[in-house]
Amino acid sequence: MARYEFSTHRLFVEAPLAPEARIPLTPEAFNYLAHVLRMPEGGRLMVFNSRDGEFEATFHLLGRKAGAVRLRVQTRLQDRPGRITLAFAPLKSARLEYLVQKAVEMGAARMVPVLTRRTQMRGLKPEKLRAWAIEAAEQCGILSLPEIAPEMTLDAFLDLQATDSVLIFCDEEAQTSDPVAVLRQVDPAGPLTLLIGPEGGFDESERLRLLARKNVIRLSLGPRILRADTAAVAGLAALQIALGDWRAD
Numbered sequence: 001m002a003r004y005e006f007s008t009h010r011l012f013v014e015a016p017l018a019p020e021a022r023i024p025l026t027p028e029a030f031n032y033l034a035h036v037l038r039m040p041e042g043g044r045l046m047v048f049n050s051r052d053g054e055f056e057a058t059f060h061l062l063g064r065k066a067g068a069v070r071l072r073v074q075t076r077l078q079d080r081p082g083r084i085t086l087a088f089a090p091l092k093s094a095r096l097e098y099l100v101q102k103a104v105e106m107g108a109a110r111m112v113p114v115l116t117r118r119t120q121m122r123g124l125k126p127e128k129l130r131a132w133a134i135e136a137a138e139q140c141g142i143l144s145l146p147e148i149a150p151e152m153t154l155d156a157f158l159d160l161q162a163t164d165s166v167l168i169f170c171d172e173e174a175q176t177s178d179p180v181a182v183l184r185q186v187d188p189a190g191p192l193t194l195l196i197g198p199e200g201g202f203d204e205s206e207r208l209r210l211l212a213r214k215n216v217i218r219l220s221l222g223p224r225i226l227r228a229d230t231a232a233v234a235g236l237a238a239l240q241i242a243l244g245d246w247r248a249d
Contacts, residue, residue: 009037010046010054010138011069012145017052021071022060030067033059047071048137050145053078081144083191084239085110087157089198090121091228099229100129101136104146106236107245113151118200124151154206158213161193166215169195170235171202174220179235182219183242194239196232 015023033039043059054076057069086108113124129148137145166186221234240246
């Protein structure tokens, strides 16, 4: 099967996928295909649902305001989700959208909004985060959407972490060192959680609580101060290089 076909539009659906299945479109999906893309009757697209792989499909009108897609053949098998959880302090909307989309592109399997003392935004809407994640997956040929956890406090987040799991938190106060070399000392087989603090960083009481836990790595991302959304991308890249699916082995 092809690795990825860049020239064909992709659509995420919630329904189960199987050859020859007909899937009615939501009003939003119909509007996107019929009015934004101006897809003709019988137009070709790729469909995925984050469970059953990817299928070639055709678009069909069911009237002026409704439509469906008819699935044909499976073009890609469902891949296994990654093992990296990205925990992050919520940001303002434009920065947050960037963070979510890049986390999807970088292979995060789970995303957790974490409220710290210096967090700028609270009361996130999970459906908005999911919409951004779907958009990124549609555009980049990704088959597995990340799980998006409810917003929680840092204390609640830490209480839910298994004592034997590895927690990596990026800290501008950490001693500057090679982040990839530091991460390669971690057992590459277990689950990994990357925690990115807010603009302004963790306060001292939060830093001390993090450092008091077992299996915690305090990670520097270099000599320059990064914005929180940039730090998320840099941290995920370092994790994928050192322990994730960017490794040659």
